Amino acid sequence: MDASTFDLLPIIVCEVAPVRDEAGEIIDFEWTGANSLMQKSILPEGGSVLGMRIFEFDPAYRDSEMVRNVRKVLNTGETVAFTTSQGRAVKMLSKVMRTVVIPNGDSVICCSHEVTDLARERDEAISQAELLKLACDTATHCIAIANGDGTLIYVNDAMLTLSGYEAGDLIGQSAAILMEEDAFKELVTRFTGPGTGYSNKTDAKLKTKSGELIRISVAMNAARLPGEDTTVFITHIEDVRETRRKAHELREALHRAEQATRMKSEFLANMSHEIRTPLNGVLGMAQALAHEDLTASQTEQVSIILDSGRALMVLLNDILDLSKIEAGKLEISPVESDIRHKLSSLFKLHMSIAEEKGIDLRLHVDPNVPSRLAFDPVRVRQCIGNLVSNAIKFTEEGEVMIVVTCSPAESGKATVTVHVTDTGCGIAENKIEHIFASFSQEDGSTTRRFGGTGLGLAITRQLAQMMGGDVTAVSEPGRGSIFTLTFSADVADSASTPAENNTVQLASHRPRSGLGGCRVLVVDDNHINLRVARSFLNSYDLKITEASNGAEALEHLNDGAFDIVLMDVHMPGLDGIEALKRLRMSANPNRFVPVIALTADSMEGDRERYLNMGFDGYVSKPIDERGLISAMGQVLSLGKPAELHSVAV
Known part of the structure; x- marks a missing residue:
């Protein structure tokens, strides 16, 4: 071949002739012609390949695809085209070549051009397609792709599993095969507009191969293929039966x-x-x-x-x-109050119990504790009372010491710390956390010896945490325990805080009521409750009238004037609520007489409920004498709702 003829071509051209032995068998090949690109690709540093034997130049050629195709052309006389990767063995690194071998008598002409970039792009496209197919086929939800006329061109494995069809049953079929006809038309109508569309999920029913209708959630994309004026519909389907069931x-x-x-x-x-x-x-x-x-x-x-x-x-x-607490319905209600007075009152309450056991009960309130703080007096009293009661209960001799301190107020807030120290039986270290669990004491012998339910400390800790503090304990068996309560409180502005009524309700004598001569109507269907109320009221020079239900109460109110009514809520016939309603709506001159609800209802919200119904006061049973008289006095003298929960006295 005339190599110069091919020097201007941007391809590799060479002529290869076989080298035969005496028997005529091909033992090698010789380059008998090559253009300049061929020379440079084989000998980049210069030189000529003409006359060089290929196997001697690179033995790797012996088993190469190039040589195999050259042999084929020499044997058949037919032109062969192929693509091959050339590596170091043929002096070319990681190149992909497209070669055509043309018969030329007893030699062949080889024409090659590099297609490395095209091959890479093809491989990448194949790899991405395979990756996307793998992602779709392993997706847990169903994917179906249809062309513009609704013909299915792809379904993933999840769709085949859900529908019961084989891929061959669906590809090329209308997507309507998977849904009831009307439902399919309605769904497709939404997404046949121009451009790209997307649907929010909507409910539909998938029709399986067996005819079963399965509740599904469907979302569809309408998209145009890049570079083509073709719209495809990509549908995502989710079996919602399990989701709905859950x-x-x-x-x-x-x-x-x-x-x-x-x-x-x-x-x-x-x-x-x-x-x-x-x-x-x-x-x-x-x-x-x-x-x-x-x-x-x-x-x-x-x-x-x-x-x-x-x-x-x-x-x-x-x-x-x-x-x-467990229901999240207990609320902390801070009010401005004299904490020193509350502590003194609590101390006096427990003093008599300690004296009966021969125990020395002492209280020390640090001077840095403000007189007035905003805290929940009921819950603070409950917490400290539980700790002091326990200390007295578990101490046979010695003393119980209550020490109260207060950290400096920051941004108007202070932390009050109450230490209750006793010289009682003590608690093993590994039992300390156990005693704060509900219905738990140190062990069974504690319950048998001292009684109790094991609720007090559990409630105390939870209340303390609700008030921004906690309860902790240190103890040593045989030496005693120290329980520490902390809670958060706002420092009150004493200059603008009205003086509080510091009367101790739990005094041992009967209070002076100032109710002498008042006319009281007591309404209760339980004769024992009537007798209890009368026994309390008889000592205060009151004029008492009794009624056993709401109807009788209204009759008494029609017949005469009363200063106050103590009304049971739950009664047969006409109950207290309905009686109050009828009284307030009547023309009776006594219709605005103060009415206090006497009730065994003492759940959270009961007080507010009865006051909202129009009762002027609320006293829960069992009734405490001093509490009842105090509530009556409050309603009559202050003209505002009175509240008193039953307390142990």
Whole structure:
């Protein structure tokens, strides 16, 4: 060949002739012609390949695809085209060559050009296509692609599994095969507009090969293929049967939980009501007896009745408090109050119990404790009272010391710390956290020896945490314990804070009521409750009238004037709520007489509920004599709603 003829071509051209042995067998090949590009590709540093034998130049050529195709052309006389990767063995690095071998008598002409970039792009396209197909086929949701007329051109494995079809059953078929006809038309109509569209998920039904209709969620993209005026629809389908089932189960579980919570609340409310009603008779009569002339033995017996009734009340209140805390319905209600007075009152309350056991009870309030703080006096009193009661209970001899300090106020907030130290039996270190769990004490022997339910400390810790503090303990068996309560309080502005009524309600004598001569109507269907109320009121020079239901009460109010009404809420026939409503709406001159609700309902929200109904005051059972007289005095003298929860006295 005339190589110069091919020097201007941007391709490699060479002539290869076979080298034969004496038997005529090809043992090598010789380059008999080559253009300049061929020379440079084989000998980049210069020189000529003409006359060079190929196998001697590079033995790797012996088994190369190039040589195999040259042999084929020499044997058949046909032109062969092929693509091959050339590596170092042929002096070319990672190049992809497209070669044509042309017969030329007893030699061949080889024409090659590099297609490395094209091959790479092709391989990348194939790789991306395979990767996308793998992603679609392994997706957990169904994917189907249809062309503009709705003919399916691709479905993934999830779609085949859900529909029950084979790929050959669907490809080339209308997508309508997978849905009811009307539903399919409605769905496609949304996305046949120009440009690219996307649907939010919508519910539909997939029709399987067996004819079953499956509830699905469908979203569809309408897109144009790049460089083409062709629209395809890419549909994403999700089987929502399991999701719907789980959502239904969740709703059912939520409904059952709410129902259980309601039933629990109703049970607690009923339990509280049913216990408080007879307990009102027990404690009421015992309090009345305590004011009579009794022998020493009778006084002791009455004291036992009162102590037992109070213990039952503490248990009942603890259970209700724990229930409210667990339900998230117990709220902390800070008010400005004299904390020093509250501490003094609490100290006096426990002093007599400590004296009975021969224990020295002492209280020290650090001078840096402000007189007035904004805190929840009921819950703080409950927390400190629980700690002090426990300390006295578990101390046989020695002392119980209450020390109260206060950290400097930052941004108007202070942290109050109460240490209750005793010289009692102590607690093993590995049992300390255990005693703060509900219904837990140190061990069974503690319950048998000292009694109790194990609720007090659990409630105390949870209340303390709700007030921004905590309760901790350190103890050593045989030496005693130190319980530390902390809670957060706002420092009140004493200059603008009105003086608080510091009367101690829990004094041992009867309060001076200032109610002498008042006309009182007591309404209750329980004759024991009527007797308890009368026993309390008889000592205050009051004019008492009794009624056993709402209808009788209205009759008495029509017949005469009264200064105050003590009304039971739950009564057969006409109850207290309806009686109050009829009274306020009547033309009776007594229609605006103050009415205090006497009720065994003492759950969270009961007070607000009854005051919103129009009652002027609220006293929960069992009724405490001093509390009842105080509430009556408040309503009559201050003209504002009175509240008194039953307390152990």
